[in-house]
Amino acid sequence: MIKLGVLLSGSGSNLQAIIDAIVEGRLNASIELVVSSRPDAFGLERAQKAGIPTVALTRETYIDPLAADALICEELQKVNVDYLVMAGYMRMVRSPLLQAFPNRIINIHPALLPAFPGAHGIADAFAAGVKVTGVTVHFASEIYDTGPIIAQRAIEVREDDTLESLEQRIHSVEHQLYPEVLQLIAQGRVSIREDGVVRIEEEAT
């Protein structure tokens, strides 16, 4: 059983997927705290509905990144979380937070990194005309959308895809993959080699 903190900024559909996986017994974890960078994020409602404590950055903390990260750190350490899960968190994770949770902050990105980093991974891939894109789950690092890759899943771009239909398929893969990867972590099967490559151990049988 691992204790998670979830960082989000928006609707929190990945949070919901994680909550569902816990409820359905697919993920041996508990969510101790949900932190939103915005007080009006719908993800906060999802958390409250699931009985999870929440913290939202105020306007004052939001505009001061160091104060914000200090607050987040403090709140997360109070509840003793093991891992931080970024679920549509539209802010940089800065070094105080990275140092407090070394190789314990996990992010999901809607493209096959290192291709199409940034805030518009799906639209950028679609506009570039790639025929395969996907989803990446990785450890967060100082540089946005880099850091050791834990898992990736490929998604074919179909001839009749619109940006919207592609987005939908990518999000549905995210909602599958994220809880699966967190369960690998909960099972202690994920490690980072010295060369930065992530190893997944076989399941004990």
Place this chain on the structure above:
Amino acid sequence: MIKLGVLLSGSGSNLQAIIDAIVEGRLNASIELVVSSRPDAFGLERAQKAGIPTVALTRETYIDPLAADALICEELQKVNVDYLVMAGYMRMVRSPLLQAFPNRIINIHPALLPAFPGAHGIADAFAAGVKVTGVTVHFASEIYDTGPIIAQRAIEVREDDTLESLEQRIHSVEHQLYPEVLQLIAQGRVSIREDGVVRIEEEAT
């Protein structure tokens, strides 16, 4: 039926895959000429064995890119090829050749472009620790490993993969995908939209 010219520099395993597809009736094409940038490329032997005329750049032409491309152009136009297929051709295709065959030069790359361009696509992806890589077939453009993407196929990097085992799997996907894409072109189903995105038309039924 389309007439192909093939450009290569090395062993020519993709040339072999294309020859095999033609012989087996999976690709309605003929190879009119194989051009090698090196006189000792094993691909030349494969061509000769299949009865395909060959031209190799001499040392004098090789070191002068413009003279080399002029020679290649001339030889290809003599035999009236419709499309140029790059099959392990370790040279830039320069603008005289691009202008002589606009959107008619096709390249294959052993990674999911735009990720891992360059001469070491497989090794770079492997070292980066990605969990998905693949193969890209694209139209050549002035900039190496860019140009409209025609097809891509994803390949999972396995926990027990070595660089060698991954290379093997990628090459075997190349050998499948390249003839398939050339057949799409032979069937007239490939077009480039104004925004640079490649469309594949459904097969007429």
